[in-house]
Amino acid sequence: MKSSTSLATALTPAHLRFLESLFPGEGLVTDPTQMAVYGADSSRRSAMPWAVVRPRTEEQVVELLTWAESERVPLVPRARGTGMSGGAVPAFGGVVVSSLWLNCVLDIDADDFCAEVEPGVVTAEFQALTQKQKLFYPPDPASLKISTLGGNVATCAGGMRAVKYGVTRDYVLGVRAVLPGGRIVNAGGRSHKNVVGLDLARLFVGSCGTLGIFTKLTLKLLPLPEGSATVLAAFPTLADALSGARGVFRAGILPTAMEFMDAKACWAVGQIKDVPWPKETQAVLVLKVDGSNASLAAELARLEVALAPAHPLCLFKGLGAQEEEPLWELRRLVSPAGFRLGPDKLGEDVAVPRGSTVQAVEGFQAMGAEQGVQVACYGHLGDGNIHVNIFYDASDADQRSRAQACKETVFRLTLSLGGTISGEHGTGITKGPYVSWQLGEEERALMAGIKNVFDPSGILNPGKGWS
Amino acid sequence: MADAPKSPDCVLCGCCLEGCPLLSATGREELSPRAKALLAGPSKFMDASLPEADVAALTGLCLACGRCEKLCPQGVQVPALMAAMRASHPDFKQWMWKQWITRLGPYWSLAAKGAALTPDAFVPASLGLALKGLKGLRPGGGLRPWLGITKFPREAFGAKYGQRPVVLFDGCVGKGPRGVWAETARFLLNGLGAKVVEGRFSCCGSTLGVAGLPGDQAHARVANIAAWREAGRPLVVTYCATCRKGLADYVGCGLFADGDEERLWRDSLAPLSALLMGAGAKAGRGAPTVAGYHRPCHADLNDGLGDADCKLLSSLLGARLRTPAKGGCCGFGGILQLSAPELSATVGRGCWDVLDATLGFSAAPEVTPAYVLTGCSGCVMQLSATAPQGARVGHWLEVIGRS
Numbered sequence: 007m008k009s010s011t012s013l014a015t016a017l018t019p020a021h022l023r024f025l026e027s028l029f030p031g032e033g034l035v036t037d038p039t040q041m042a043v044y045g046a047d048s049s050r051r052s053a054m055p056w057a058v059v060r061p062r063t064e065e066q067v068v069e070l071l072t073w074a075e076s077e078r079v080p081l082v083p084r085a086r087g088t089g090m091s092g093g094a095v096p097a098f099g100g101v102v103v104s105s106l107w108l109n110c111v112l113d114i115d116a117d118d119f120c121a122e123v124e125p126g127v128v129t130a131e132f133q134a135l136t137q138k139q140k141l142f143y144p145p146d147p148a149s150l151k152i153s154t155l156g157g158n159v160a161t162c163a164g165g166m167r168a169v170k171y172g173v174t175r176d177y178v179l180g181v182r183a184v185l186p187g188g189r190i191v192n193a194g195g196r197s198h199k200n201v202v203g204l205d206l207a208r209l210f211v212g213s214c215g216t217l218g219i220f221t222k223l224t225l226k227l228l229p230l231p232e233g234s235a236t237v238l239a240a241f242p243t244l245a246d247a248l249s250g251a252r253g254v255f256r257a258g259i260l261p262t263a264m265e266f267m268d269a270k271a272c273w274a275v276g277q278i279k280d281v282p283w284p285k286e287t288q289a290v291l292v293l294k295v296d297g298s299n300a301s302l303a304a305e306l307a308r309l310e311v312a313l314a315p316a317h318p319l320c321l322f323k324g325l326g327a328q329e330e331e332p333l334w335e336l337r338r339l340v341s342p343a344g345f346r347l348g349p350d351k352l353g354e355d356v357a358v359p360r361g362s363t364v365q366a367v368e369g370f371q372a373m374g375a376e377q378g379v380q381v382a383c384y385g386h387l388g389d390g391n392i393h394v395n396i397f398y399d400a401s402d403a404d405q406r407s408r409a410q411a412c413k414e415t416v417f418r419l420t421l422s423l424g425g426t427i428s429g430e431h432g433t434g435i436t437k438g439p440y441v442s443w444q445l446g447e448e449e450r451a452l453m454a455g456i457k458n459v460f461d462p463s464g465i466l467n468p469g470k471g472w473s
Numbered sequence: 474m475a476d477a478p479k480s481p482d483c484v485l486c487g488c489c490l491e492g493c494p495l496l497s498a499t500g501r502e503e504l505s506p507r508a509k510a511l512l513a514g515p516s517k518f519m520d521a522s523l524p525e526a527d528v529a530a531l532t533g534l535c536l537a538c539g540r541c542e543k544l545c546p547q548g549v550q551v552p553a554l555m556a557a558m559r560a561s562h563p564d565f566k567q568w569m570w571k572q573w574i575t576r577l578g579p580y581w582s583l584a585a586k587g588a589a590l591t592p593d594a595f596v597p598a599s600l601g602l603a604l605k606g607l608k609g610l611r612p613g614g615g616l617r618p619w620l621g622i623t624k625f626p627r628e629a630f631g632a633k634y635g636q637r638p639v640v641l642f643d644g645c646v647g648k649g650p651r652g653v654w655a656e657t658a659r660f661l662l663n664g665l666g667a668k669v670v671e672g673r674f675s676c677c678g679s680t681l682g683v684a685g686l687p688g689d690q691a692h693a694r695v696a697n698i699a700a701w702r703e704a705g706r707p708l709v710v711t712y713c714a715t716c717r718k719g720l721a722d723y724v725g726c727g728l729f730a731d732g733d734e735e736r737l738w739r740d741s742l743a744p745l746s747a748l749l750m751g752a753g754a755k756a757g758r759g760a761p762t763v764a765g766y767h768r769p770c771h772a773d774l775n776d777g778l779g780d781a782d783c784k785l786l787s788s789l790l791g792a793r794l795r796t797p798a799k800g801g802c803c804g805f806g807g808i809l810q811l812s813a814p815e816l817s818a819t820v821g822r823g824c825w826d827v828l829d830a831t832l833g834f835s836a837a838p839e840v841t842p843a844y845v846l847t848g849c850s851g852c853v854m855q856l857s858a859t860a861p862q863g864a865r866v867g868h869w870l871e872v873i874g875r876s
Contacts, residue, residue: 035503039527043508050485052511060500086502088487106500126500130491152490278546342486342546349482 013465014079015099017056021077025101028069029059033107044102047087047094048149049353049436055082055102062107064184064221070103071219072188080468083215085126085157088149090353091434093161093214098469103219105156111135112222119227120179120196125156125220142230144171147430148338156220162212164430166263166294166337169388171228173430174211180224181210183217186461196224209456214432215467217460231296234262235306236330238292239318240283244268244371247289248364250316251387254293257312259305263294264388265337268367270347271384271395275339277346282336284319291318291387292337294330340384341393347380348397350406352413352436356420357391357429369419370394377412379405391429417443434470441472481548483510489551492540494770494802495816498823504534504816506541506551513554529558534813536820537683538770538802539718552683559685615653616846616867618874619759620789625664626751638707640672641745644716646850657870658712658745665748672704679719694723698738706737712745712870714769714782714849721774746785746848746869747778754789757874761844761865764872765832766796767803767824767856769849782848786869794846801827803847805855821859838863846872 014021025034035041035058046052056079061067074081080100087094096102109126116139123132129143129150136143146165147158157163159181164173180194194200194207210217241247247266254261267275269288275281283290291313295305306323313321324330344351358366367383374381374396385393394416398409417427417440426444427433433441442450453472457464489506490496496505509532512523537552545551639662647654662669678693697720701709711717720742729735772780786794804820829835834843843864847853856866 032501037527039512039523039531040503040508042523043502043505043511046485046511048485048487086487086490088490104500104502106502109500149487152487339546342484342488345484345547351484 012078012463013468014077017079017101021079022057024073025057025059028066028073029061033060033062034058035060041102043087044084044104045096047089047092049090049092049095049434050351051092051095051097051435053095053097053099055096056100058102058104060104060107064190067103067184067219067221068188068190071184071186074101074465075186075188075463078463078465080465081219082467083160083219085154085160086128086152088153089157089161089434090355090431091428091436093432093434093467093470094157095435097435100465100468105154105220108156108221109154114139114141114227115196116141118196119198119229121225121227123155123223123225125154125159125223127155129153129155129158136227137230140230141227143177143225143227145174145177147174148341155223155225159211159220159223160213160215161432162430164386164391166265166386168386168391169264170260170262175208177226178207178211178223179226180222181207181220182222183210183220185218186463186465191218194224198226212432214434214470216457216471217466219466231298233299233302233326234294234296234330235302235326236292236294236324236333237306237309237313237321238282238290238324238333238336239313239321240272240287241289241291241316241318242286244289244367245364246316246318247291248387250291250313250318253312253315254309257308259295259308259312261293261309261388262296263292263386265292265385266290266387267292267337267340267384268371268382270380270382271340271344274343274346274382275336278343279336279339282320282322287319290336292333294334337384340382341395344382344395344397347382347395348399350398350400350409352396352398352409353431354394354396354413354416354427354437355385355391355429355431356394356416356425356427357389358420358423358425360388360390362423362425363387363390363392366392366420366423366425370416373412373415373419377408377415379409379412381412386429389429390425414440433472438470438472445472481545481550483507483549484547485511486546488544488546489541489549492544494538494540494804494820494823495534495536498804498820499816503531506535506545509535509551509555510549513558532558534809534816536770536802536804536809536817540770540802543775556682556685556687560687615651616865616871617759618872619757620872621755621757621874621876622661622664622752623755624753625661625666626749627664627666629751630665630667630748634667634708636668638670638705639667640670640674640701640704640707640709642672642674642677642709642711642716642720644711644713644850645676646853647712651850651853651868651871654712654868654870657873657875658710660875661745661749661873662710667748670704670707672707672709673700675700677716677719679715679722682722694726694728698723698728701738701741706741708743709741710743710745710748712848712868714744714771715851717742717744718771718774721776744778744781744848747781749785750781750788752785752789756790756793760793761842763793763795763832763841763844764790765828765843765845766794767828767845767847767852768796769847769852770802771849782869786846795831797827797831799827803852803855804859805851810855817855818859821855824856825859825861825864834864835861
């Protein structure tokens with residue numbers, strides 16, 4: 007990869023004239039006030055874009071990448087900016103490419119069990135369309151009502167159903183993308199099995215906009231399960247909650263989702279919502295199972311039996327979406343509610359081998375206490391993906407450095423347990439500096455070489471990922 | 474543990490993106506509530522000092538529908554941020570008065586009759602849509618009645634409210650261009666056996682607040698509370714969703730003598746439709762085969778009542794009523810019609826597309842009429858202004874016969 011010093015450092019008047027002609031009217035935004043939001047995402051980092059463009063067609067994307075490559079202008083692909091690691095923030099300058107005008111569902115095929123979509127389609131809206139045809143697109147990041155399929159693919163978004171159904175990667179059959187210079191790549195296709203050549207489609211998944219700009223995604227669908235059921239149980243200790251979770255697996259039940267929230271996460275939710283659990287609660291488990299309506303009541307009974315030896319303080323059951331929704335609402339609110347613990351947050355999403363979860367969470371809580379910052383742990387217990395949120399007050403320099411120290415010890419413990427510093431958010435800019443703690447020199451050199459094949463000048467989302 | 478933040482601050486989580494009708498209709502992220510909170514909120518964009526006038530102009534492009542407020546886990550109120558910004562901007566206030574009062578004022582006071590007579594050529598471009606909405610409200614422009622009430626839930630009403638006096642809050646439209654709403658509402662209250670008293674209410678103040686005129690809003694609010702006290706603190710019955718929200722918003726603003734009076738006010742606000750639950754009705758001549766229901770953004774105030782108009786109409790009309798699963802905002806947006814009429818029209822078109830998908834009037838106009846009922850004066854104005862050719866729009870009160 008060439009060094010970024012060869013990239014343009016600002017747009018020239020000629021550049022702007024080009025963009026005006028390619029993106030007429032509202033397709034180009036250059037007013038700083040209007041551009042501000044395009045420079046920020048849910049990581050709460052921000053940087054002002056040089057310009058924002060909104061392509062409506064693939065032809066515009068091809069022309070844009072041809073021009074950007076020849077002028078060495080950095081491009082930062084963006085959908086709805088709900089990522090948690092600053093992947094969409096133009097921290098190293100560049101033109102933001104919004105995919106929100108590429109938002110058509112092109113095809114949903116109940117015989118092929120696949121769909122073709124443009125990247126700007128909102129995930130939940132797509133799921134609703136598939137459900138009309140009794141089809142199922144399982145990936146369900148917490149942001150599914152507000153994030154897009156393009157963003158989900160770029161970050162390999164996870165979600166609560168990953169324990170049974172896997173993550174976004176497992177549902178991407180094909181990617182059509184435009185590369186620097188205007189080359190169009192058609193990776194993968196509509197076949198559910200395909201072993202011809204290297205798996206380029208999956209290479210794009212989680213690449214954080216560093217390899218190409220998506221114009222079409224082919225997604226795998228499943229038959230829609232008839233129904234689902236949910237159990238929420240509160241426990242007097244974290245160990246009890248985790249032993250309850252073990253009991254569920256040992257009973258031979260593979261839940262669709264298995265979530266936990268520790269004491270501080272439960273407290274934060276209680277600050278913005280009436281909660282059903284008692285005060286002495288130290289951990290909450292939320293489990294979902296799916297299947298046929300005839301079997302779900304029996305499954306709920308099995309779950310209750312499997313959890314009983316762990317002595318839950320209370321247990322709520324919901325059969326069917328209407329009864330389940332209030333239980334899941336509590337889990338979804340954890341992320342925003344966390345700010346009741348402190349005005350600023352370092353949100354980490356480490357993952358450890360499943361058997362190490364207790365050791366990891368207890369270790370993270372102890373690190374918070376040691377550093378004098380608020381650490382709330384919650385997340386996807388079923389697959390070992392733990393959200394470790396460190397809350398602090400950034401206006402206090404001492405707290406800021408203690409939060410930073412806490413984050414680093416969290417990463418070190420995670421890696422010592424054989425885990426990863428990001429299970430689903432991606433590394434973006436917030437975790438970029440720590441990638442070398444996890445990936446060896448050889449692996450990083452390989453990745454840089456691959457990036458160089460796709461994007462020889464390094465114009466796509468510079469500074470993100472693993473470099 | 475840390476205390477809860479004193480003033481709610483946007484954390485850029487994006488939960489609000491789900492509900493914003495402007496973002497959904499335009500795909501322009503700069504119009505999202507998050508963009509506005511980022512610019513106008515306490516967590517101002519870190520890397521730039523942006524011109525205040527530009528920030529105020531962008532922030533002002535808001536429908537004030539309040540959907541983002543309901544979705545925000547932090548309690549950030551983007552419409553309130555926007556109103557504060559407008560209020561702090563002297564040029565804006567001047568502009569506002571010029572547009573709204575000087576130009577549109579006469580049309581309001583002429584009970585929209587004048588609007589109907591104004592040749593289009595004399596209308597400034599930016600006022601076109603607003604004026605078209607007013608024309609839709611001209612006397613005689615409403616729907617013909619076709620629904621007769623066969624049974625009033627007198628016993629349920631009596632059991633709940635006894636002899637407590639009841640006052641109708643008519644709002645600007647019920648008092649002016651659509652007087653028939655006020656007449657039918659009184660007919661219905663009499664049918665319930667309510668002891669109706671009169672109150673000297675003025676505008677609820679909600680549009681004034683959104684328009685960045687907090688002084689005028691406060692004045693209207695104080696006057697309304699005085700009128701309520703003067704009438705003996707009766708039950709206040711509304712039939713416009715936005716008026717009801719406007720009145721409910723008095724709570725928490727330090728307008729009342731004490732907490733008891735404030736609670737009494739809150740508990741005294743009742744939508745007319747909620748009082749009528751349990752009524753029976755019969756459709757007569759002139760009834761459309763199906764009628765669409767447009768859900769106003771302010772219909773559900775999260776107070777446990779839900780959308781009472783929708784519930785009442787569903788019980789009275791049964792399968793004749795069709796309600797889109799996903800309610801779209803009509804695009805009225807307080808004053809967005811004046812500040813950005815093209816955005817307001819774009820959202821309005823999206824709303825009619827949703828209604829069409831439910832009713833199917835463009836596919837089979839001879840079978841299904843484009844006939845839409847709603848329960849908010851702003852929505853009636855906007856839907857009238859953006860309606861496709863031949864569509865009929867009105868408040869549900871208009872279809873109720875008074876014989």
